[in-house]
Amino acid sequence: MKFVIYTAWACIHKYWRVIIRNVDFRNITIVGVGLIGGSLALALKKSGYKGKITGVGRNRNNLVKAKERGIIDEFSTVHARGVQDADLVVIAASVGQFESIAKKIKSGLKQGAIVTDVGSVKSAVIKNVEPFMPEGVFFVASHPIAGKESSGIDGADGDLFNNARCIVTPGPRTDRKALNKIKSLWKAVGMKVVNMSPEEHDLVFATVSHMPHVVAYALVNSIIDADKKLLRFGGGGLRDFTRIALSPEQLWSDVCSQNGDDILKTLNRFHASLSKMIKLFEKSDWKGLEGEFRKAREARTLIE
Amino acid sequence: MKFVIYTAWACIHKYWRVIIRNVDFRNITIVGVGLIGGSLALALKKSGYKGKITGVGRNRNNLVKAKERGIIDEFSTVHARGVQDADLVVIAASVGQFESIAKKIKSGLKQGAIVTDVGSVKSAVIKNVEPFMPEGVFFVASHPIAGKESSGIDGADGDLFNNARCIVTPGPRTDRKALNKIKSLWKAVGMKVVNMSPEEHDLVFATVSHMPHVVAYALVNSIIDADKKLLRFGGGGLRDFTRIALSPEQLWSDVCSQNGDDILKTLNRFHASLSKMIKLFEKSDWKGLEGEFRKAREARTLIE
Missing domain, CATH: 3.40.50.720 (NAD(P)-binding Rossmann-like Domain)
Structure with a gap:
């Protein structure tokens, strides 16, 4: 049995x-x-x-x-x-x-x-x-x-x-x-x-992957336009932050050409966020800046 | 002996x-x-x-x-x-x-x-x-x-x-x-x-550390302004890229208030790099974009 x-x-x-x-x-x-x-x-x-x-x-x-x-x-x-x-x-x-x-x-x-x-x-x-x-x-x-x-x-x-x-x-x-x-x-x-849906996918990944890649490349370029040698002072933060700028350029320019409209939309959104930060610096509004940082830190904990 | x-x-x-x-x-x-x-x-x-x-x-x-x-x-x-x-x-x-x-x-x-x-x-x-x-x-x-x-x-x-x-x-x-x-x-x-010199230090670290922190916070905020739930689709790239946005906000607003001029200078430099990328998207200049990506990738390898 x-x-x-x-x-x-x-x-x-x-x-x-x-x-x-x-x-x-x-x-x-x-x-x-x-x-x-x-x-x-x-x-x-x-x-x-x-x-x-x-x-x-x-x-x-x-x-x-x-x-x-x-x-x-x-x-x-x-x-x-x-x-x-x-x-x-x-x-x-x-x-x-x-x-x-x-x-x-x-x-x-x-x-x-x-x-x-x-x-x-x-x-x-x-x-x-x-x-x-x-x-x-x-x-x-x-x-x-x-x-x-x-x-x-x-x-x-x-x-x-x-x-x-x-x-x-x-x-x-x-x-x-x-x-x-x-x-x-x-x-x-x-x-x-x-x-x-394909459309939803493309906007989601423009936001969480494609646009951040473009931002990382732009960030590295802004540093080397100032002085290439500066990069060697980047500690763990910069190393992590710019890791995605090691991605093969052709692969990413292909992605950009094929999802250009959505990436441009999310780049403009990021541009607005950045401009807000820059304005806070111009006004020396450190409390306002701290509020923006807090909002980001709290949300960042959502990434598994 | x-x-x-x-x-x-x-x-x-x-x-x-x-x-x-x-x-x-x-x-x-x-x-x-x-x-x-x-x-x-x-x-x-x-x-x-x-x-x-x-x-x-x-x-x-x-x-x-x-x-x-x-x-x-x-x-x-x-x-x-x-x-x-x-x-x-x-x-x-x-x-x-x-x-x-x-x-x-x-x-x-x-x-x-x-x-x-x-x-x-x-x-x-x-x-x-x-x-x-x-x-x-x-x-x-x-x-x-x-x-x-x-x-x-x-x-x-x-x-x-x-x-x-x-x-x-x-x-x-x-x-x-x-x-x-x-x-x-x-x-x-x-x-x-x-x-x-203190002045050299402050400009170097505005460039390789303070400004990238501000950019990471701005990036997370631009994503959550669109939709907070999107963050969970961030793969390893976004996770690494936004790790520094987990830093305590008060510590960083203090740094910003004490090195505001240098950080603002480097933020404006980054803003210029970003605007260049956005223009390439607007013109659908994918070859130009690939060139910018290549420049960044090659330089990124300099970070130990």
Whole structure:
């Protein structure tokens, strides 16, 4: 009797695990095997994924390295060939390359394949990728919020997505079954998945990510315009504050070009906040300044 | 023979250590036993300092805690009494309190005592403290560049100063012997000591520390003015970028009030950098933007 109960429990347990962590794709192709693409491959393997992972990219040496390290199982430098077996294609490149990647992969995509991405801009990405998807191929836009200081395959890390948020941005043309499969993919690598409209996503991330990057670059430039040597006196504060100004410039100018209106809106908002501070300095209103600082400090504690 | 050589070597070695790490003060009083004051006490004990360390402050519970933890040896809540034995007094409070502390300690200071501070503003501090120093007491302004996220005695850390920079800002009235003793003090706790004029110091730190704090507070406020809930979507970038906006507001409004002109100058410089970025967005000049980003990224690598 005990054995029967145990067996039944074990079956339910196993079935439950399959339901909640199922990665329902036999073959996965990742286009762009860098920090995010490489980390996704590692995280999938860590989650127990047994299918084939193919890497696609322009840099053969990078793909060879990824294969040697067991991050990917196969690779191709020809996009259409690299995606031909794929049940899932993940575009893990800089958003500026998405349209050209969509054009390169479209002839190779098989019927029923699902395509997703990891871009930090969504409206423009959907506009640049969706029109090139053949009939019977489903595109679901997603944005896993993950990153770290190091970039490229050398920084790939199977725990990168653990406990982080992933935004999926279904639109009117998004297939619901495909959407659910993509949500399961990100959950399988440990992410908390949130739905947003592409427009909402773009304004939120203009505010909390894109604009702060622009501000950090502007801050570093204002210091070096005064005197480059000053930077070496920056203590821990400046080091943390300007870390995001180490991000690759092309990646970020691509993001800016694709989400320019929203970023400009949030930059103008920041400009207003800054002007308010400057006015308080001009009036030597130190109590007013302290009030502004307090408001910010109290709110800052909301960031986990 | 071997013994004689060993003894001679041991003597030279010991003498050498005394020369390079000599803390030449029998009794030290620290006014303000918080993160910096507490860490200095711990670092001194760690460096082998055998004299007496007295803590002075308004909060008796804090001083009791510091004594129980072995951070200080004695304490007093009466400033003039707490400094009466001191060969060295270190003012480790917020710069806004310096003038009132100088007034409170002056009657207790003994002949030949040296007074220093840890404030991140120097011209105003010298103006607020020096006039209250009795004849035969020497004031040397210093600024150890150290800090961490936690504040107060609970964050005290004997390694806080290790390998960090300390700026000393001697002026025309600074006693050279006292200056050298203060330099030895900071070297004894592991710091690299740099000389600057008070004016140079204040402009440098307005640029690399004070202004970035104001910018971080303004950035957080511009986000919460849009929608407070957005902050929770900030990934690692925003978290790092706005960490300095967790700093206590009064401490920073005091710094701003005491270094207002220099901070305003650097804020206007930053404002110009930001306006340049905004113009590039308005013109959709993405190549120009990429150039600005590149310039910043390349310079950012200069921060150790």
